[in-house]
Amino acid sequence: MSQMKHIDSAPSTPGKFKMEKSSYIHRLRWHSSLAKLTFWSFVFLGLILVFFFRSPSSSSPLPSDLSRRSLRTYSWGGPAWEKRVRSSARVRSRNGISVLVTGAAGFVGTHVSAALKRRGDGVLGLDNFNDYYDPSLKRARQALLERTGVFIVEGDINDMALLRKLFEVVAFTHVMHLAAQAGVRYAMENPSSYVHSNIAGLVSLLEVCKSANPQPAIAWASSSSVYGLNTKVPFSERDRTDQPASLYAATKKAGEEIAHTYNHIYGLSLTGLRFFTVYGPWGRPDMAYFFFTRDILKGKSISIFEAANHGTVARDFTYIDDIVKGCLAALDTAEKSTGTGGKKKGPAQLRVFNLGNTSPVPVTDLVSILERLLKVKAKRNIMKLPRNGDVQFTHANISSAQRELGYKPTTDLQTGLKKFVRWIFASHGERSFFDWWTLFAGHSELYQKKSRTIHYNSWKCFTGCAVIKVSKPTMFEA
Numbered sequence: 001m002s003q004m005k006h007i008d009s010a011p012s013t014p015g016k017f018k019m020e021k022s023s024y025i026h027r028l029r030w031h032s033s034l035a036k037l038t039f040w041s042f043v044f045l046g047l048i049l050v051f052f053f054r055s056p057s058s059s060s061p062l063p064s065d066l067s068r069r070s071l072r073t074y075s076w077g078g079p080a081w082e083k084r085v086r087s088s089a090r091v092r093s094r095n096g097i098s099v100l101v102t103g104a105a106g107f108v109g110t111h112v113s114a115a116l117k118r119r120g121d122g123v124l125g126l127d128n129f130n131d132y133y134d135p136s137l138k139r140a141r142q143a144l145l146e147r148t149g150v151f152i153v154e155g156d157i158n159d160m161a162l163l164r165k166l167f168e169v170v171a172f173t174h175v176m177h178l179a180a181q182a183g184v185r186y187a188m189e190n191p192s193s194y195v196h197s198n199i200a201g202l203v204s205l206l207e208v209c210k211s212a213n214p215q216p217a218i219a220w221a222s223s224s225s226v227y228g229l230n231t232k233v234p235f236s237e238r239d240r241t242d243q244p245a246s247l248y249a250a251t252k253k254a255g256e257e258i259a260h261t262y263n264h265i266y267g268l269s270l271t272g273l274r275f276f277t278v279y280g281p282w283g284r285p286d287m288a289y290f291f292f293t294r295d296i297l298k299g300k301s302i303s304i305f306e307a308a309n310h311g312t313v314a315r316d317f318t319y320i321d322d323i324v325k326g327c328l329a330a331l332d333t334a335e336k337s338t339g340t341g342g343k344k345k346g347p348a349q350l351r352v353f354n355l356g357n358t359s360p361v362p363v364t365d366l367v368s369i370l371e372r373l374l375k376v377k378a379k380r381n382i383m384k385l386p387r388n389g390d391v392q393f394t395h396a397n398i399s400s401a402q403r404e405l406g407y408k409p410t411t412d413l414q415t416g417l418k419k420f421v422r423w424i425f426a427s428h429g430e431r432s433f434f435d436w437w438t439l440f441a442g443h444s445e446l447y448q449k450k451s452r453t454i455h456y457n458s459w460k461c462f463t464g465c466a467v468i469k470v471s472k473p474t475m476f477e478a
């Protein structure tokens with residue numbers, strides 16, 4: 001009715017009175033235009049709604065932009081933020097240390113942060129949550145750490161203003177530097193990410209550390225890959241490391257040389273830890289043991305590399321808990337840096353240690369262990385070791401770490417993988433199991449199948465494994 005009124009009182013057009021006899025037709029036209037307008041408005045609105053609800057960013061746990069490393073911007077600062085930083089880094093035990101853990105939402109970073117916190121040290125995390133692998137796993141690790149009182153600042157190690165701010169707010173005694181671009185084969189796809197994180201990022205961090213007052217002692221993640229084409233086994237820290245087989249290895253080797261420079265010029269105390277293929281619960285989905293597990297469970301074939309003449313490819317797989325002990329021992333035995341305000345006062349400690357398991361296992365044996373644990377036969381596709389940066393074998397000599405750090409690995413591959421598989425099925429409880437499905441099956445499948453029960457049952461039927469439910473997420477269960 002109100003529309004009619006409006007139409008009636010509309011200003012007349014020059015032809016209105018001349019066309020009096022067709023006023024009925026005129027009104028009809030108005031009606032039909034209005035109906036059309038209303039109709040198309042609804043269609044348009046409907047399209048917007050469909051687009052909104054179906055777009056991946058609205059259905060995925062993280063907005064896609066947030067997870068794209070190139071588009072990320074981080075916000076930090078402010079009194080509330082500083083309060084969280086201080087509280088997380090507060091030492092709560094006698095003789096405790098205050099540690100900045102970079103890469104805290106990563107696999108090793110999460111475990112090390114939790115272990116430090118458990119014993120009363122102050123811990124502040126830093127992570128850029130990049131999308132090298134599914135960031136929802138990093139978010140899950142972050143949630144676990146938050147429950148233990150560890151705050152992870154979101155930011156990049158290349159952001160020197162942020163790093164300086166952190167040192168302004170907290171006088172860290174130690175830095176555990178684990179942020180890096182990991183993965184040997186991915187270096188062929190995205191070489192610049194290795195330079196960005198492992199070289200430029202390391203330099204940014206060391207620049208800020210050398211100017212900090214007091215300077216912290218730094219332990220950081222190098223890699224077994226620095227041994228490259230070295231054939232002398234087991235690998236000792238004194239062996240040559242000038243033949244890297246991948247850009248990843250080359251950036252880690254460069255890191256060791258950069259560490260030497262900052263130790264030499266500025267008196268920074270630096271300990272490089274050469275990790276040997278670290279695996280376990282909360283691990284990295286880009287690593288073979290992890291995606292083999294997923295693919296075996298899904299019935300997909302897996303590619304197992306072999307060297308020339310059917311030569312065995314083997315790794316000195318090292319369980320996460322052993323690595324954590326090595327990291328904590330490296331921090332505890334680190335001497336203080338000797339410089340202040342960017343000036344060296346005397347010689348400082350410079351160390352490098354192998355943290356391995358000392359018993360290499362062929363990749364084919366790794367697969368056999370997984371088959372037994374999962375009760376599923378793998379579809380094996382044996383193929384020649386591609387020229388993608390992989391080396392044929394790794395084997396750590398750990399006598400130096402044993403002597404100076406008291407490092408003594410205690411978990412063999414069978415035992416460690418059992419804990420990993422238990423974690424896959426049990427550690428998240430029902431709710432997190434749902435989350436896990438996203439990592440294993442991919443987001444699209446998750447959102448296509450809405451019923452949690454279907455997931456739960458199909459998972460059970462598919463694997464033939466008993467699913468153990470636990471009420472709370474347990475991260476470090478025995």
Ligand SMILES: O=C(O)[C@H]1O[C@H](OP(=O)(O)OP(=O)(O)OC[C@H]2O[C@@H](n3ccc(=O)[nH]c3=O)[C@H](O)[C@@H]2O)[C@H](O)[C@@H](O)[C@@H]1O
Nearest residue numbers: 182183184223224225275276277287288289303304305390
């Ligand atoms: O020791 C290290 O420093 C390195 O350990 C691992 O690198 P890698 O040993 O290559 O671990 P995976 O990628 O899990 O590969 C394990 C084994 O499986 C083999 N593999 C990998 C992938 C595949 O499809 N098939 C296959 O047989 C590899 O050749 C290798 O022998 C990590 O991914 C690196 O980030 C780390 O720095």
